[in-house]
Amino acid sequence: MLHTLPHAEADFRALVRKVTMPKPTTTRRLTTEAGAPIADNQNSATAGVGGPLLLQDQHLLEKLARFNRERIPERVVHARGSGAYGYFEVTDDVTGFTRADFLSAVGRRTDLFIRFSTVADNLGGPDAARDPRGFAVKFYTEEGNYDLVGNNTPVFFIKDPLKFPDFIHSQKRDPFTGKQEPDNVWDFWAHSPEATHQITWLMGDRGIPASYRHMNGYGSHTYQWTNAAGEAFFVKYHFKTNQGIRCLDAAQGAELSGKDPNSHQTDLLQSIERGVYPSWTLYVQIMPAAEAADYRFNPFDLTKVWPHADHPLQRVGRLVLDRNPDNVFAEVEQSAFSPNNFVPGIGPSPDKMLQGRLFAYADAHRYRLGVNHTQLPVNAPKATVADNYGRDGLMASNAYDRHAKNYEPNSYSGPAQSDQPLSAPLALTGHTGTHAAPAHAKDDDFFQAGELYRLMSEDEKNRLVANIAGGLAQVSRDDVVEKNLAHFHAADPEYGKRVEAAVHELRED
Template identity: 85%
Template sequence: MSKRVLTTESGAPVADNQNSATAGVGGPILLQDQHLLEKLARFNRERIPERVVHARGSGAYGHFEVTDDVSAYTSAAFLSEVGKKTELFLRFSTVADSLGGADAVRDPRGFAVKFYTEEGNYDLVGNNTPVFFIKDPIKFPDFIHSQKRDPFTGKQEPDNVWDFWAHSPEATHQVTWLMGDRGIPASYRHMNGYGSHTYQWTNAQGEAFFVKYHFKTNQGIRSLSAEQAAEIVGKDGNSHQTDLLQAIERGVYPSWTLYVQIMPAAEAADYRFNPFDLTKVWPHSDYPLQRVGRLVLDRNPDNVFAEVEQAAFSPNNFVPGIGPSPDKMLQGRLFAYADAHRYRLGVNHTLLPVNAPKATVANNYGRDGFMAANAQGRVKNYEPNSFDGPVETGQPLSAPLAVNGYTGTHAAPQHAKDDDFFQAGELYRLMSEEEKQRLVANIAGGLSQVSRDDIIEKNIAHFAAADADYGKRVEEAVRALRD
């Protein structure tokens, strides 16, 4: 069988890919060696800006199948009937570290799903935790700066990490999650995924519901201790990538069951917690989980850069029947995520195969820019027009949200238990004695490295406000490590 011919980027055959063209034996390289110049110039441009967060990622293709009727709550076509299947791409990631970081570290995990629906792409961009460290997007750059490498030392600093948390009491709930037994997943297959934010569903009658998404792993929850993780990182920094790749290659397809919590929109105003606060959960006793369907991953990408690194998810990619809520963190992400990809990948990143809709054609009046591959010169590029161009539907994707004016820096909680500590305490009290011991040890291990006593004291006060025993144990454990 004849071999394929190596070509330049213009398609011409390459005569010699081992030796540069020179002026005689041992002479200087000739500028006319087009293949050499093209090869070096392209190599210099191979890297693109790294994601500021969620840089280290893995991904796979699969499908979602509806198993339960939820048409009473949403008119989204891909959820319209039992048995319906929709193609998808799912990207997992760590949050704080760089592209070259290790997988088995204590860090939240991104869980971003792109559903290729018949009404366009729907992006559900979540994490493996149901809550987050902050509730207002204005704090996000500062939060990430505190968790990333220090500009002077060039490494992550306990002083920075814990100092930010000391000044952010709302982080206590997520810190309790992160430092607990699920803080280091054994693999991407063995962790849950959550939409985390509150979203809105709207049914065919225009009735609105607020929802939270829960993807429960069908492989079972498995996590690592700090000692186990350190050993794995020493052997294979790409442990989660290796596990996901090999599982799919051998036909062991990971799956998750999707459940939702559904709150009629009219109940939001009087709920005992702010239902749009990303640092809070809705207790299942208030809003039980309702099963929706099954997500399965069954195909690895052929090229990690093209399909995983260039995959662009944005929470503002909604479809009819699904929309945003007043969640302030979500509202900030509606802008920030799409803008990050325009910076990283260019304004035409939605034309890349992994990002392009599959069942529909993107009909809009965007034009030009770098790598414009959808140039339609004979189509009028303005709207409205008289030449059969695409037109608006006049039908909103979801119900309108009530808008309230700015009422101050921090509005008082609506209910006595709607503070920054109650749910963190509830989580702590749910833990077994062994889980509490490991949680306290994990917190003390990091907090004891902090150089300033006032930062340590502020953090201990947060844990004590969540639960007196919680605070006392952390204080004693930190003191023991520092004595």
């Protein structure tokens, strides 16, 4: 009986005090996830005062179980990121090149979400690292979401998606040492001469942006635009920062990484909060589809740019960021971008890296977030409604008409196909099999890297050489060093000589 237990009276008095404590002033009631009211959120249920916990404490178990599951697998690449909302406004008429509705009229605005990120490091890595930056934009158009997933560089290290997992493994933490290894980084690059152009970008002055606001963004890949007449054009996107380019040198980047690993996140958050809204002007390079076959470079090679003298920049509009997310996890960590989210008037090109990403990005999100990740608010269409026959799966919404059928075609007025392709068909020829990219007149892995080097001032060249030598000199194998040096010699004789001298000087020390 209760009255025979030790301390029963004291226990009873404590219980009375709890029941008669003043109630909180808020009118909102704390509940379990099932909606039941919670009587005490400060003390776990125990077997008597000071006794062990009770398995029947549903609130405690639910709270701890949810806490254990608050984190989802981080992105394998682009794990460390920041995001913001804003809008895109058309400033110039491009209807002669695309029938995309959100680009159809000067002055038209489209809401968007953008995510900036580093590439190689983990979720807790510093913002001010020497690394490419992701520049991913989700346009919430009236014809569905359009995702433009690019970087802050116009080129990349490789041109075939088959090499992507190996490339990322070489840049990430070594499975034995648990840290990034110069041997791995430079060994992969030694066997991938096509990386020389992007290495020259990365090790140059733009390798560490001072903030996300002070860098350009690029679609990087070649995409296809199709106009109302069915004419096809290949395009490259350039988002030019209106804040001006600002970058950090190696010493400044290292210092800032130590002082504030969240430097870029802090800058973006605070600038928007105080009403200083960052903006970019969007330009495109446009190539009539018929010109692609005879262009001097392979126009679908991600390791190459189109010189502006060949295809000048044409202005399209203005991107403005004016609102911070309310919850970083829900809106930045769970944001999901996929380059296969096209809208009518925009489609893919034969760019092999783009083709690989059309599958890989969406599949990564199905793994990380579940097959229904497109129903999350940050990913769901906002200017239209998704209407299809996708059902069930983890975290499925039950916001379906209970009479709706989950198959097509049907006789019950379900959604039907439009019979209007998003973009023009791509011409195909030849035999199936594994093929190297087709060679164009000036296709090689070194010419554009040399062109970029020769554009630099003497001070820029000095910093570039120092940055390359600082990493390459740490490589333990002489043959790997020599292979990399050969790439810089091939890009420009002076470039190669200066890097070689700097590496040898550091290795002798």
